[in-house]
Each structure stands twice: as C-alpha cells, then as structure tokens.
Amino acid sequence: MTATPAADREPKRASAGAPREPVLTVEDLKAYYRTRHFGIEREVRAVDGVSFEVRDNEIYGLAGESSSGKSTLLKAVAAAMRPPLQVVGGTVRMRFLAGAKSLHQASSAELAQLRWRRLSYIMQGSMSALNPVRRVRRSFEDFAARHLGGTGAAFEAKVVAHLELVRLDKGVLDAYPHELSGGMRQRVTIALATLCRPDLVIADEPTTALDVVVQKDVLDMIRDVQRQVGSSLLLVTHDLGVHAYLTDRLAIMYGGRLVEEAPTETLFRSPQHPYSKHLIASLPRIGEEAPKVTLTGGPPNLAEPPPGCRFHPRCPLVMERCRRETPALTRLAPHHRVACFAVGGQA
Amino acid sequence: MTPLLELAHVSKTFGGLLRRRRVAAVRDVSFSLSGESPEVFTLLGQSGSGKTTLARMILGLETPTAGSLRLKGQDIAGLRRGAGGRRLLGLVQPIFQNPFEAFNPLRHVDHYLLLTAQRFGGAGEGLAAQAATETALRQVGLSLAEVARRYPHELSGGQLQRLAIARALLAKPKLIVADEPVSMVDASLRMAIVNLFKTLRGRFGISILYITHDLATAYLVSDRIMIMRDGEVVESGPARQVLTHPQHAYSRQLKDAVLVPRFTAAAGDGATTKPEHGPQH
Amino acid sequence: MLATLRDLMIYNPEFRIGAILLGLVAGMAALSLASPYAPLDTFVVAPDLPPSFAHPFGTTSRGQDVFWQLTFAIRNTLTFGIVVAVLSRLLSLAIGLLAGYKGGWVDRVLMAINDTFIAIPLFPILVLFYFVLRDAMSWAALAIIMALLGWAYDARLIRALALSLKTREFTYTGVFSGMTTRELLVREHLPYVMPIVFATTMNNMNWSIGLEVTLSVLGFTDINSPTVGSMIYWANQHTALVAGVWWWIAFPVILLVALFIGLFLLAVSMNEHIDPRSRLRRMGAEGGA
Numbered sequence: 060m061t062a063t064p065a066a067d068r069e070p071k072r073a074s075a076g077a078p079r080e081p082v083l084t085v086e087d088l089k090a091y092y093r094t095r096h097f098g099i100e101r102e103v104r105a106v107d108g109v110s111f112e113v114r115d116n117e118i119y120g121l122a123g124e125s126s127s128g129k130s131t132l133l134k135a136v137a138a139a140m141r142p143p144l145q146v147v148g149g150t151v152r153m154r155f156l157a158g159a160k161s162l163h164q165a166s167s168a169e170l171a172q173l174r175w176r177r178l179s180y181i182m183q184g185s186m187s188a189l190n191p192v193r194r195v196r197r198s199f200e201d202f203a204a205r206h207l208g209g210t211g212a213a214f215e216a217k218v219v220a221h222l223e224l225v226r227l228d229k230g231v232l233d234a235y236p237h238e239l240s241g242g243m244r245q246r247v248t249i250a251l252a253t254l255c256r257p258d259l260v261i262a263d264e265p266t267t268a269l270d271v272v273v274q275k276d277v278l279d280m281i282r283d284v285q286r287q288v289g290s291s292l293l294l295v296t297h298d299l300g301v302h303a304y305l306t307d308r309l310a311i312m313y314g315g316r317l318v319e320e321a322p323t324e325t326l327f328r329s330p331q332h333p334y335s336k337h338l339i340a341s342l343p344r345i346g347e348e349a350p351k352v353t354l355t356g357g358p359p360n361l362a363e364p365p366p367g368c369r370f371h372p373r374c375p376l377v378m379e380r381c382r383r384e385t386p387a388l389t390r391l392a393p394h395h396r397v398a399c400f401a402v403g404g405q406a
Numbered sequence: 407m408t409p410l411l412e413l414a415h416v417s418k419t420f421g422g423l424l425r426r427r428r429v430a431a432v433r434d435v436s437f438s439l440s441g442e443s444p445e446v447f448t449l450l451g452q453s454g455s456g457k458t459t460l461a462r463m464i465l466g467l468e469t470p471t472a473g474s475l476r477l478k479g480q481d482i483a484g485l486r487r488g489a490g491g492r493r494l495l496g497l498v499q500p501i502f503q504n505p506f507e508a509f510n511p512l513r514h515v516d517h518y519l520l521l522t523a524q525r526f527g528g529a530g531e532g533l534a535a536q537a538a539t540e541t542a543l544r545q546v547g548l549s550l551a552e553v554a555r556r557y558p559h560e561l562s563g564g565q566l567q568r569l570a571i572a573r574a575l576l577a578k579p580k581l582i583v584a585d586e587p588v589s590m591v592d593a594s595l596r597m598a599i600v601n602l603f604k605t606l607r608g609r610f611g612i613s614i615l616y617i618t619h620d621l622a623t624a625y626l627v628s629d630r631i632m633i634m635r636d637g638e639v640v641e642s643g644p645a646r647q648v649l650t651h652p653q654h655a656y657s658r659q660l661k662d663a664v665l666v667p668r669f670t671a672a673a674g675d676g677a678t679t680k681p682e683h684g685p686q687h
Numbered sequence: 688m689l690a691t692l693r694d695l696m697i698y699n700p701e702f703r704i705g706a707i708l709l710g711l712v713a714g715m716a717a718l719s720l721a722s723p724y725a726p727l728d729t730f731v732v733a734p735d736l737p738p739s740f741a742h743p744f745g746t747t748s749r750g751q752d753v754f755w756q757l758t759f760a761i762r763n764t765l766t767f768g769i770v771v772a773v774l775s776r777l778l779s780l781a782i783g784l785l786a787g788y789k790g791g792w793v794d795r796v797l798m799a800i801n802d803t804f805i806a807i808p809l810f811p812i813l814v815l816f817y818f819v820l821r822d823a824m825s826w827a828a829l830a831i832i833m834a835l836l837g838w839a840y841d842a843r844l845i846r847a848l849a850l851s852l853k854t855r856e857f858t859y860t861g862v863f864s865g866m867t868t869r870e871l872l873v874r875e876h877l878p879y880v881m882p883i884v885f886a887t888t889m890n891n892m893n894w895s896i897g898l899e900v901t902l903s904v905l906g907f908t909d910i911n912s913p914t915v916g917s918m919i920y921w922a923n924q925h926t927a928l929v930a931g932v933w934w935w936i937a938f939p940v941i942l943l944v945a946l947f948i949g950l951f952l953l954a955v956s957m958n959e960h961i962d963p964r965s966r967l968r969r970m971g972a973e974g975g976a
Contacts, residue, residue: 124592125563270452271619272663297593303667324669334594341597343622345649345664354594355547357562467859495863507856512878518864525865573864 080154081112082259082291083136088149090135103362105131107315108149110388113259118285118292120306120323122299122338126358128315130263133295137180137261138162138170153178155258176206179252181245181281183264188248189236195247196232199254206255218254224287225250225280242273246280253288260285261293266301278305299342303327308394311335314359314369317388321395331391331402333374368400376401408479410580410613411439411464416473418459431459433637434473439581441478444613446603448624448645450660451634457617460634461585464615466494478580496526499574503586505566509558515566516554519543519573526577542572545609546602564595571602575610582606583615588623600627621664625649633657695960705952712946716765719758724751726759726913735932745934747918748925753938760913761942764896767830767914771895772888774834779842780884784872786842787849798846804839809898812836817907829908833895841887845880852876882962889954893947900943915939 087110092103105128113119123129134140136151140163150161155177156169165173182188189198199218204210207217219229225246236244245265252260265281266274282305285292294306302309303323310320311334319332330336337354356373359365365372371381380400388398418432433456439447451457462468463475466486475482477497485494502508509515516539523538524531540550546568558566567587574582584603588596600623606612618624624631628645633656641654652658695702724731730750738745744753786797816832817824852858852875861871896915902908903916910917922928922935 124594271621272452272659275663275665278665299593300665300667303669304665305668323667327667327669338594341594343597343600343626345622345625345661348626354598357565357595358592492865495865499863500859502856502859504856508860510857510861510875513875518860521866522864570860573860577863577865 079115081114082154083113083293084150084152085112085132085136086110086150086152088132088135088151089147090131090140090144091147092131092143093145094143101362104315104364105144105361106135107364109312109315109317110149111310111317111320113291113293116289116291117307118282118294118305120302120309121293121295121312122297122302122309123295123312124297124358126314126361127312128361129295129297129312132312133261133263135163136293137178138165138173153259175202175257176255177258179255179257179260181248181252181260181262181265183267188251189244191236193235194232195234195236195239198247199232199251202251203254218250221254222250224253224284240273241269242276245269245273245277249277249280249284253284253290256288257290259293260290262295264296264298265294267296267298274301281305299338311338314364315361316369316385317396317398318370319395319397319399320388325395331395331397332370332399333376333401334370368398407441409438409476410441410478411615412474412476412479413437413460413464414474414476416460416463416470416475418456418463418468419471431637432456432463432470435460435634435637435639436473437632437639437642439613439615444607444611445629446607446614446616446627448616448618448628448631449634450618450621450624450631452619454636455634456637457634458585459637461500461583461615461617464581464583465498465500496577497579498581498583499577499579501567501570501574501582501584501587504590505563505570506558506590508566508570511558513557514555515558515561515569516550516556519569519576522573522576538576539572542575543569545575545605546572547598548572562595563591564599567591567599568602571599571606575606575612579612581613581615583617585617586619587616589618589620596623597626603627621649621660633660695956699956699960701952702956705949705956708945708949709953712761712765712942712949715758715942716762719755719762722755722758724755726756727911735930738934744938745932747921747935748927748930748932749921753934756913756918757915757938757942760915760918760939761946763826763912763914764899764916764943765946767826767899768892768896770830771833771837772891774831775837775841775891776884776888778834778838779845779887780880782838783842783845784849784876784880787846788853788868788872788876790850790853794846798843801839801842804836805843807836809836810901813898813902814907817902825909826912829899829902833898837891837895841883841891844883844887848880848883849876852879882958886954886958889950892950896943896946915943 087108088106089104089108090106092101092105094101094103107128109128109132111119121129121132131144134144135146140146146161146163151163152161153173156162156165156173180188189195190201200210200214203218204214207214215232218232222229222231227243227246227250231239231243231247236247239247249265262281266277269277278301281292294302296302306323308320309323309326310317311326311332312318313334319326319330319335326335327339330339341354354373359369359372365382367383368374368381368386371377374381376399378400384400386398386400388396391397391402414436416432416435417430419428419430421428435456437447439445449457449460459468463470464477464482466482469483477485477494480493482494485497509518519539519542520535523535523542527535527538536550543549543553548565548568553561553565553569561569570587571582588599591599603614603616604627606614616624616628624645630643631645631648632642633640633648633652633654635656641648641652641657648657649661652661696706719726728751732742732746732750732752734746734748734750736742736746742752742754744757746752747756782797782801786794786801813832813836816829820828849872858871858875861875866875899908899914900916900919903910903914904919904923906920908914908917910920918939919936922932922939925932925935927933927935
C-alpha cells in the first residue's frame with residue numbers, strides 16, 4: 060500500500076517538459092434526439108449536461124450501462140452525429156482544432172483533415188472498420204496514405220514497422236479480413252487507429268465481442284501501444300473489469316449525466332456515489348463470496364426522465380431535495396468529483 | 407434413481423455430403439445430472455466451444471449425430487416428437503441470451519406467462535392463470551402490475567430476463583437450460599439474476615444448466631462445472647475446486663485471462679484486495 | 688386503427704392522393720345503383736353524342752350512356768379484382784407460412800408446386816381456358832382460375848419471411864409456452880407478415896385487373912356484361928377512334944389509370960406505416976442512448 064491517500068494521488072506519466080493542454084474538453088454538452096412522427100414530438104435527452112476533459116497521454120475511461128447515454132456521447136465526441144441527433148448546448152473542443160470552436164461546428168473539410176491524423180477510432184466489431192472484400196493492405200492505404208504521404212515503399216515500411224507494435228507479421232497485409240481471427244482483426248484495427256499517432260483515440264467496446272483469452276491479449280496490446288505512441292485514449296465500455304485493468308481515470312455515467320469521476324484506483328477503492336458503489340460492489344470476483352446486491356428498478360427513460368437527480372427513484376440515500384433539484388458534479392477532493400447531495404457536501 | 411439428465415458420448419457434426427465443410431461442433435460429451443438433488447451445473451466455454459449446440463440438443467431443438475441424450479430415462483428426440491412434444495416442454499425450459507429478442511416486440515410480454523400457466527401449470531383460464539403468474543413473478547422480484555400490458559422495449563434487460571425466468575418457472579420444469587442468460591444484461595442487474603438460480607435450486611428443486619463464458623459468475627453460483635473447448639470436454643468437477651485450482655492447461659489459461667485491476671498489489675492469484683471504504687448498504 | 692388512418696390522411700401526401708383517387712373510383716362504382724339505364728340494354732339513347740350536360744361522358748355507338756355504363760363497368764372490374772386478390776392472398780399466406788415454418792418435406796413439396804405455377808405462362812393458359820370453356824367461362828370461373836394462378840409469387844415472399852421468423856427467439860419462447868403451430872403462425876408471425884400481404888394485395892389487384900382488361904379487349908371473356916375491358920372491346924369493334932368517338936375509350940382508360948395509381952399509392956404509403964420497424968419507432972422503442 061502507499062503512503063499518500065488514494066484520493067490525492069493524481070495519475071501521471073513521466074512527460075518531458077511542461078504538461079500540455081487537455082486533448083479533449085467537453086463542457087456542459089447536451090445532445091438530444093428529436094423526432095417527429097405523425098405529429099408526435101419526442102425528445103430523448105441522451106446526453107444532458109456532461110463536462111469532462113481527457114488529458115495528454117492518459118487513458119480515460121467512461122463507464123455506463125444501457126440508457127446511460129454513453130453511446131450518444133461517443134457519437135458527439137467522434138463527430139459522428141446525424142439527425143435526429145443534434146447538439147442543443149455545450150461544446151466539444153479538441154486541442155488540435157483551430158479557433159477554439161466546438162467539434163460540431165467544424166466544417167467537413169476540417170473534419171476530414173482531423174480524422175485519423177488527430178482523431179481515430181477503435182470500434183466494437185472489427186469487421187466494420189475493415190472492408191471485407193479488400194485485402195487489409197487496402198484499408199491501410201485508404202485510411203492513412205493521405206496523412207503519411209502517399210502509398211509506396213516508404214509508406215509500406217512505416218506500416219510494417221507499426222505492425223510490429225501489435226505483434227503482427229507483414230503477411231497480414233495481404234490477407235482478407237475474414238481470413239484472420241477475431242483477435243488478429245482487432246489488432247489490425249488498433250494498428251490502423253494508431254498508425255498516424257493521433258492525439259486522441261476513441262475506443263468503443265473494443266473487446267466486448269472477443270473471447271476471454273483474446274480479450275486480455277488485445278487489452279495488453281492497447282496498453283502497450285498507447286505507452287509507445289503517446290496518444291490519449293478515451294475508452295468507452297460497460298465492463299468495469301476492463302476499466303480497472305486499463306484506465307488511469309474513470310467516469311461513471313447514468314441517465315445522461317456523469318455521476319462520479321476519479322482516478323481509477325480511487326474510484327474502485329472508495330466510490331462515493333450510491334450508484335458507483337452498487338456497480339463496483341456487483342463485480343463478481345473469483346475467490347470471494349457472492350456480493351449482496353439490492354438495487355431495484357431499471358434505468359431511467361431518457362424521453363421522460365425523473366425530475367431532479369436521475370438516480371433518485373432507486374437510491375438508498377434519497378432525500379426530499381433529490382426529487383426536486385439536480386446535483387451538480389462537484390469536487391470532493393482535488394481529483395474526485397461526485398454528483399450527489401448526500402455525499403457531495405453541497406449545503 | 408434415474409438421473410434427471412444423462413448424456414452419453416454425444417456428438418454433433420454439421421455439414422456433410424453436399425456441403426463444403428464438416429464442422430464437428432460437439433465431440434463425445436458425456437455427463438449426467440442427478441435425479442435426487444437439484445444442482446447448478448455450469449458449462450463453461452468460449453464461442454465455438456460447442457456449448458450452445460449442446461444446449462440446443464438438450465432442449466430438443468437439434469438432434470445428435472451420435473450418442474444419446476436422456477431426460478428422466480427417456481430419449482429426448484422421442485419426447486420431442488411424441489404428444490406434440492408436451493412432455494418435453496414440461497420437463498425442460500429455456501432461458502435465452504438476448505432478453506429483448508425472447509419476447510415478440512409487437513405483443514405484450516405477459517401473454518406468454520399466462521399461456522404457460524394455462525398449458526403447463528394446470529391453471530385454467532382467467533383468474534387462476536393470473537394468480538399463478540403473479541406468484542411466479544413475485545418469486546423473481548417482479549409483479550404483475552409492473553409488467554402487465556407492457557411491450558418488451560418498455561422494460562430493462564434485467565427485468566426481461568427475470569420475466570423469462572418466471573415464465574420458465576410456470577411450466578414447473580425439472581431442468582432449466584440458461585444459455586448465457588446475463589451476458590446481455592447490465593452489470594448492475596446481473597448478480598440479482600444469477601442469485602435467482604440458487605433460489606430456483608433451493609426453493610423449487612429445479613436443476614439449472616448454466617451456460618456461460620464468464621468465470622466469475624460461474625464461480626459464484628455453480629455446484630459443478632464442465633469446461634469445454636472446440637466441442638470437447640477439457641476439465642470437469644466441483645466448481646470451486648476447478649476454478650481455484652485448475653488442472654488442465656486450457657483451464658489455467660482461462661483463469662489467467664481473468665482481468666485483474668492494475669492497481670492490485672498481488673496479481674495472478676485471481677483475488678483482488680477489498681475496497682477500503684466498501685459499500686455501506 | 689381509425690387513428691392510424693386519420694394520421695395517414697393528415698401527414699402522408701401519398702396516402703391522401705391515393706385515398707382520394709380510390710374514393711373517386713369507388714364512388715363511381717357505387718353510383719351504378721342509381722343508374723337510370725340497365726347495363727345490358729343497348730340503343731337507349733342517341734348514339735355517338737359527344738360529352739354534354741345531359742351525357743357527361745358522351746354516348747357510345749351502341750346507344751349507351753358512357754357515364755352510366757362506366758359505373759357498372761368499374762363496379763364489375765373492381766369486384767373482380769378484389770375477389771381474385773382475397774382468394775389468392777389466402778392461398779399464398781397459408782402455403783407460404785406453412786412451408787416456411789414447417790420446413791422439411793412439407794416445404795419441399797409445396798415449393799415444387801409453387802415453382803411450377805410460377806413457370807406457367809399465364810396469358811396463353813388463360814386464352815386456352817377460354818377456348819376450352821367458351822360460354823361456360825363466367826366471371827366466377829375466371830376469378831377462380833386467376834386466383835389459382837396468382838398466389839405463387841407471393842407465397843415465396845411470405846415463406847422467406849416465415850423462415851426468418853422461425854429462428855427468432857420469441858418463436859422458441861412461444862413453443863416452450865405451449866403454443867400450437869396455428870397459434871404461433873397467426874398470433875406471433877402474422878403481424879410481421881401483414882405488410883407484405885398488404886403490398887402484394889394492391890399489386891395483385893393491379894395485375895388481375897390488368898389481365899382481365901387485356902382479355903376483354905381481345906374478346907376472350909364474357910363481353911356482354913360490362914367491364915372496363917369489354918367497353919374498350921366494343922369501342923374497338925366499332926372503330927371508335929377512327930370514327931372520332933374518342934370519349935368511348937378515353938373515359939374508361941382514365942378511370943382505370945386512376946384506379947391503378949390510387950392502389951399503388953395506397954400500397955406504398957400504408958406499407959411504410961404497417962411495417963413493424965416503423966411501428967416500433969413510433970411506439971418509442973428506438974432512438975436510444
């Protein structure tokens with residue numbers, strides 16, 4: 060165990076020189092789905108006031124279950140929004156986007172410049188990134204050649220060198236995606252995403268569809284590549300085990316809002332928000348007895364969310380105030396934020 | 407006493423003469439579940455291990471290429487064919503992986519329960535069926551008021567899966583085959599459902615065949631466990647023992663692959679240190 | 688149901704136009720009950736009169752009022768189309784659902800029959816029937832023959848859908864809840880199949896009416912009872928276009944085109960509405976987080 064209290068310790072890697080500004084800053088983001096079918100208007104408030112930042116050279120985790128809004132948040136951060144989803148408030152700013160404007164205000168030309176060079180993705184189904192009727196080499200050319208100065212021997216050399224990071228042989232380039240195993244495909248996807256050394260890589264459930272054994276392999280690979288390349292990683296998954304394994308800091312999302320954010324170890328050792336406590340307590344572990352879990356009900360309906368704190372219908376610490384007012388994400392300790400009246404110390 | 411379920415050298419091969427490849431999904435699997443004391447028996451394996459094919463054979467949805475499957479001494483294929491398959495349906499019931507697909511998206515969820523109560527539970531029409539349904543729902547922590555006249559999309563994955571368990575209960579089976587029942591359910595709702603299996607065993611005397619790829623839940627709920635890979639049995643025995651001290655290389659590989667938090671001091675033995683400020687409720 | 692129709696009228700222009708056209712056609716058919724002339728009578732008015740106030744659509748060379756003839760004609764044609772559509776829908780539903788769900792030899796036998804019917808060239812067969820049956824070729828006989836010829840294509844469509852429904856998990860839930868095959872097909876699967884059935888009904892009507900008109904124009908049906916096709920037949924017999932009696936052909940054709948377009952628009956617009964996916968969207972099942 061360490062001497063410094065867990066809550067005060069900030070995870071930091073040795074970085075030469077002054078710390079750079081955060082790669083991604085999300086401020087009070089609100090993104091709703093607005094639909095109108097036959098005169099009935101519905102507004103689903105999938106992301107309802109989210110603020111966080113992803114710092115330089117860090118792995119930031121975002122955990123949430125169904126109806127938490129994390130998939131929508133991901134779309135907003137990845138500049139992948141289409142109607143009926145629209146940003147109705149707040150900003151998504153990236154370090155490398157000139158003019159301090161929000162991502163969704165950028166033109167498509169600017170976005171095309173950004174993509175892959177500054178911002179890349181690792182998606183859940185690896186097949187969706189790789190064209191199934193083309194050899195793998197072609198995917199590399201399609202995605203990265205523009206940023207690395209065209210195809211040709213120099214480009215190929217760079218790609219092969221990079222493939223070594225994920226322990227893939229250059230023979231992989233000549234294969235079709237379906238000829239590779241799921242794990243190999245995901246490694247190709249990791250290599251693809253990090254080839255141009257982007258500032259930010261967004262990973263959406265990167266190992267959910269994989270076998271337990273392959274999953275560990277792929278996660279190790281992601282961690283190693285991140286260390287070597289230095290990109291920041293925004294990891295979005297519902298699997299807390301993966302977060303505990305990989306992330307520096309972790310935020311938990313519920314009902315379209317963040318409920319707690321802290322360095323990963325702090326969050327696991329001393330969660331403050333009732334929902335986080337329950338989530339972490341329900342992680343089954345080999346060698347321990349079954350946890351007693353008592354959370355009832357289901358996730359909130361984002362089209363008609365409960366008033367006040369979104370968690371209050373299921374919360375064991377609910378007070379009258381929780382039904383009326385929404386707790387803001389307040390700082391409990393230098394690196395620990397919680398949105399709860401019972402815990403947050405908000406008078 | 408005749409075993410509840412007995413598999414002897416069961417194999418299943420897909421493909422054959424006219425297809426390109428033959429895939430041996432299940433190879434020479436044998437095990438049996440006692441007829442005297444109910445238990446939770448886990449089939450642990452990754453995708454492609456054959457566990458789902460095995461489950462389908464036990465449910466009578468596929469026929470084996472070789473070997474025999476017997477429920478209470480009777481051949482399953484025979485049970486499936488005879489008397490509209492009713493006897494089979496009364497003995498074994500399924501719980502499927504995807505709770506959102508288990509019910510028709512266009513119909514109310516409760517009609518399946520009412521029907522099961524009438525057809526198998528011995529309840530007549532109307533009030534008796536409703537009463538039986540209410541009882542079953544309470545056993546799983548739901549109520550008729552919560553689910554009556556609701557569509558599947560109005561309920562959460564956890565609620566739907568509990569609904570599926572209640573429906574299976576209403577048929578008064580001896581065996582429930584649960585194929586990855588919690589893999590698509592939110593983590594916060596998972597343990598409640600897995601713990602339900604222990605209740606089913608203890609209070610209702612129903613044996614559960616729990617099929618999963620997740621070692622942690624298997625550890626918490628199983629009596630015996632059988633690890634499968636590529637259609638074959640790799641290791642089997644009492645669950646706690648197999649999972650804490652695996653013998654076979656593959657079992658060890660599985661156990662080592664369980665993610666250990668990076669901030670744990672002692673890694674590799676599968677245990678994690680307890681949180682300093684644990685959950686207070 | 689009524690709310691659905693009302694929503695469609697207000698928000699869906701295709702449905703509105705289709706409904707109006709079909710309303711006009713149906714209105715014409717209903718007017719036949721008010722006709723001052725019996726349908727089979729000839730030379731009841733002065734022949735070859737152009738459209739006027741007294742005779743809105745003019746008169747024919749046979750001394751019939753075109754307007755009132757048309758009301759009977761469209762009524763018969765419409766009835767014919769509906770009867771054929773209903774009969775053949777029943778056949779394709781039953782055969783398609785059964786073949787798809789049961790599989791095995793049942794499926795193979797039914798599909799072998801199905802494919803035979805698809806391969807049959809319709810027009811020569813119909814002409815053959817006419818020559819064999821001659822005067823016995825009543826409208827009922829023709830309707831039955833066409834229903835028997837018109838189910839095959841759509842049965843395959845329905846079978847494909849039934850195949851995919853069979854492997855969905857809620858089908859198994861139904862089986863393990865003790866549902867019989869009939870209950871499964873009717874209560875669980877039918878809602879998914881209805882959009883196809885509806886779309887194909889409209890198509891089927893267009894097809895059967897089109898074929899009937901073709902046969903009538905060529906004189907291969909009972910040309911004495913008035914249908915749109917037989918009107919055109921008689922017009923051709925009297926070389927109406929050459930004689931300048933254009934209204935005898937124009938108005939039947941216009942009404943027929945209105946009927947086709949109306950049916951088509953209805954099919955297209957209602958289909959979107961009945962489709963389970965869009966229903967789920969409206970119920971709020973999608974648009975997730």
